[in-house]
Amino acid sequence: MTTTALVVDDEVDLCRLMQITLTKMGIKSDVAYTLSQAKSYWQENDYDFCLTDLKLPDGSGLELVKHISGSSTTPIAVITAHGSMDLAIEALKLGAFDFVNKPLELPRLRQLVESALKVIHQDNAAKLTPERSPEQQMLDSRLIGDSAVMHPLKNTILKLARSQAPVFLSGASGTGKEVVARLIHDLSPRRDGSFVPVNCGAIPSELMESEFFGHKKGSFTGAVADKQGLFQQADGGTLFLDEVADLPLAMQVKLLRAIQEKTVRAIGDTKEVPVDIRILSATHKDLNQLVQVGSFRQDLYYRINVIELKLPTLNARRDDIPVLAKHFLALIADEWQLESPPLLTDNACARLQHHDFAGNVRELRNVLERAVTLAETSTIDASHLGLPDFDSHQEVITSASQNISTNKASISNASVSNKSESSVADSIQDNSIKSKIETDSTQQAKTNIHPYRTTIQHYPSMNTSSTSTRSAENTEKLANKSMASSLDASTINQVDEQDSVSKAVNIEDVATGQLPAQGLEHYLQEQEKRLIITALKQTNWNKTQAAELLGTTFRSLRYRMTKLEIAEDQSES
Ligand SMILES: Nc1ncnc2c1ncn2[C@@H]1O[C@H](COP(=O)(O)OP(=O)(O)OP(=O)(O)O)[C@@H](O)[C@H]1O
Numbered sequence: 001m002t003t004t005a006l007v008v009d010d011e012v013d014l015c016r017l018m019q020i021t022l023t024k025m026g027i028k029s030d031v032a033y034t035l036s037q038a039k040s041y042w043q044e045n046d047y048d049f050c051l052t053d054l055k056l057p058d059g060s061g062l063e064l065v066k067h068i069s070g071s072s073t074t075p076i077a078v079i080t081a082h083g084s085m086d087l088a089i090e091a092l093k094l095g096a097f098d099f100v101n102k103p104l105e106l107p108r109l110r111q112l113v114e115s116a117l118k119v120i121h122q123d124n125a126a127k128l129t130p131e132r133s134p135e136q137q138m139l140d141s142r143l144i145g146d147s148a149v150m151h152p153l154k155n156t157i158l159k160l161a162r163s164q165a166p167v168f169l170s171g172a173s174g175t176g177k178e179v180v181a182r183l184i185h186d187l188s189p190r191r192d193g194s195f196v197p198v199n200c201g202a203i204p205s206e207l208m209e210s211e212f213f214g215h216k217k218g219s220f221t222g223a224v225a226d227k228q229g230l231f232q233q234a235d236g237g238t239l240f241l242d243e244v245a246d247l248p249l250a251m252q253v254k255l256l257r258a259i260q261e262k263t264v265r266a267i268g269d270t271k272e273v274p275v276d277i278r279i280l281s282a283t284h285k286d287l288n289q290l291v292q293v294g295s296f297r298q299d300l301y302y303r304i305n306v307i308e309l310k311l312p313t314l315n316a317r318r319d320d321i322p323v324l325a326k327h328f329l330a331l332i333a334d335e336w337q338l339e340s341p342p343l344l345t346d347n348a349c350a351r352l353q354h355h356d357f358a359g360n361v362r363e364l365r366n367v368l369e370r371a372v373t374l375a376e377t378s379t380i381d382a383s384h385l386g387l388p389d390f391d392s393h394q395e396v397i398t399s400a401s402q403n404i405s406t407n408k409a410s411i412s413n414a415s416v417s418n419k420s421e422s423s424v425a426d427s428i429q430d431n432s433i434k435s436k437i438e439t440d441s442t443q444q445a446k447t448n449i450h451p452y453r454t455t456i457q458h459y460p461s462m463n464t465s466s467t468s469t470r471s472a473e474n475t476e477k478l479a480n481k482s483m484a485s486s487l488d489a490s491t492i493n494q495v496d497e498q499d500s501v502s503k504a505v506n507i508e509d510v511a512t513g514q515l516p517a518q519g520l521e522h523y524l525q526e527q528e529k530r531l532i533i534t535a536l537k538q539t540n541w542n543k544t545q546a547a548e549l550l551g552t553t554f555r556s557l558r559y560r561m562t563k564l565e566i567a568e569d570q571s572e573s
Contacts, residue, residue: 003120004045005029008038008052008064009079014104018051021109025117035059042068049116050076054087062091069095073123075116075162079104085260085303092165092306111276118189119162135161135187142183143176144327145320149312156309161187166259166304168244169282171311174362177282178242180311185238190278193237198230201246208251210267213258219268231264234277241281244304245290249297256300279304314357314364321353321364328365329380332372342371342378351382373560529564532557541568 007018007029015031022029030045032038035056042050042064050068054061061078068076077098078091088099097119098112126133132140139154160167161184169177178197185195203211210220214229230239241247247255258264259279263272281304290296314321325344333341344352348371357363371384516523532550539545547557560566 003027003048003117006032006038006041006045006047006050006052008032008035008050008056008061010034010053010055010057014053014102017104017106018109021106022113025110025113027113027117033057035061035064038064039067047074048120049074051079051113052076053079054084054091055081062087062094065091065094065096073162075119077112077116089302089306092163095163096165097162098164115164115189122162122189138187139183143179144324145317146323147317147319149317150320153309153312157183158187160184160307160309162189163307164278166279166281166306168287168305168308169280169311170287170308171282171284172313172358172360173284174360175311175313176361177284177311178240180309181238181240181242181280181282184280185240185278188238188278190237194234195238195240196230196234197240197242199242201243205248205251208248209254212251212255213264214266214269216266216268219266223268226266229264229266231258231275231277232273235275236277238278238280241279241304243283244281245283245285245287245296247296249295252297252300256297256303259300259303281305314360318353322349324361324364325349325352325368328368329372332369336372338372338378340378342375342380345379345381347382348380348385351385351387355387525564528560529566532560532564532566536566 003026005022005027007015007022008031009015009018010033012033015033019029019031027048030041030047032041035058038050038052038056041047050064052061052064065076065078068074075097076095077100078088078096079102080088080091080099081102088101091099098115100108100112122135126135135158139157143150143154143157157180167181167184169180171177181197182195185191198211210223210227210229212229212231214227214232215223217223217226241255258275261272262276263274265272287296287301287305291298291301314324322344326341329341329344332338352364352367355367359366367385367387368380370386371380374386375381375384532546535546535549536543539549543557543561550557552560
């Protein structure tokens with residue numbers, strides 16, 4: 001079947017050029033010279049896509065964008081006068097999938113049409129599969145959750161995947177921003193290109209320019225060979241700027257320029273190279289606030305935040321906890337080569353559903369990994385979860401805050417909060433809801449029982465009572481009494497046991513009041529590693545005995561050794 005397009009522009013020559021290009025690509029097209037003509041053609045025919053100028057004699061092409069994207073899924077792209085970026089952004093927000101600047105460059109036009117064709121083919125294939133489309137299946141298998149807040153989110157992801165618009169993913173740490181970014185890429189016409197994730201906070205500022213744009217051999221000391229930058233690696237694909245709030249101001253300027261001009265120049269090079277990338281970005285920080293205080297450039301914010309997608313916290317979608325838990329247990333079983341995925345008892349499931357997941361989905365996974373190491377059998381009970389004792393007072397507060405968080409999430413999620421829609425969301429957030437939300441955070445702060453809020457660590461705190469029972473049992477087994485206090489260091493990441501850890505590990509360097517330069521988590525991991533190696537040495541690297549000496553299970557020890565990269569051949573060290 002021949003693909004058909006509607007071309008809308010009042011410049012006759014330009015229309016002819018576009019028609020020739022489309023014909024060469026096997027697309028049959030009609031031309032409309034005015035907005036009203038375009039509307040009536042659209043009404044009478046069934047086009048596969050539309051390409052419209054924004055400035056028409058009888059109105060704005062934006063009206064056509066609104067009309068078409070409001071009533072169909074047909075891809076529409078816009079042609080903008082060079083430099084009118086604001087209008088292009090407005091069109092993307094209204095649902096245009098891409099834009100091309102005047103004067104028209106034919107390679108860029110062809111690129112845009114090819115993206116449209118991919119979307120059209122995808123749609124046609126979906127029509128032929130009455131069940132769930134392959135895209136829907138990919139989405140459901142990778143973004144786990146079927147709760148009320150997840151439905152609009154998933155629909156939005158499918159829509160955003162078709163567009164070339166920059167998307168800014170906001171949401172607390174561990175809510176799945178990177179999962180969503182990868183999905184947007186893998187579901188998009190760019191899926192054959194690379195997905196290049198970059199943690200903007202992890203690159204030393206002096207290396208940033210070279211990392212992003214590349215360098216030529218000899219351009220600075222240490223540049224021993226030509227190096228391709230991240231922009232070029234993502235050419236034809238997607239560049240994911242994670243932790244974008246951490247970009248230094250100087251780099252923000254350079255990045256903005258590269259994004260706007262769609263070209264990059266490597267350090268030491270004289271020529272600009274065109275790049276075709278889609279930008280996705282994310283941070284758990286409040287970027288808007290950083291703009292207010294001047295640490296993030298407003299123009300860059302505006303450019304990357306064309307469409308904002310807010311991810312709900314796990315507390316706002318507790319209904320998803322059982323299905324997420326099942327998903328992670330299957331993954332863990334697979335990774336650890338267990339015979340079958342461990343099962344959660346009803347008690348354990350209920351306990352998880354009442355936990356305050358400040359670390360969101362990532363924390364749930366960590367809790368389960370830990371539970372699998374602690375459980376002796378393949379059944380995980382509430383006691384293996386290592387969560388604080390549950391008290392009904394907390395239940396009341398948590399479920400109250402859950403309702404409020406759900407409100408928050410649905411307000412922010414109901415619409416993909418692009419600028420115009422977020423102002424609607426703002427107006428929905430009337431004062432009473434705002435004050436409830438404030439109460440919610442205050443109450444959550446009061447019931448802040450979770451170490452994610454107070455320390456940097458991977459694992460939740462242990463139930464103190466079960467820990468002490470375990471310690472008592474293990475004390476009997478101890479060959480070396482002096483190791484008794486070290487036993488609890490196997491649960492070194494646990495806040496409740498900070499005291500025993502302090503006793504167990506060599507803390508002379510911090511006893512003076514000096515904090516470890518490398519940060520708490522790294523410090524604790526170092527100590528954990530030392531204790532495990534000590535126990536392994538004392539038992540001649542017999543893991544079963546070492547586990548016993550440390551008061552932990554064999555599986556737990558094996559897991560920790562992998563995590564801390566303790567190899568068997570360290571026996572000589
Ligand atoms: N809906 C989900 N379905 C399956 N796994 C998920 C989901 N959400 C998050 N995860 C998992 O949770 C962990 C954290 O997710 P991710 O890294 O995407 O979060 P994030 O919001 O980018 O966190 P951060 O802000 O700290 O970078 C990963 O292991 C990811 O696979």
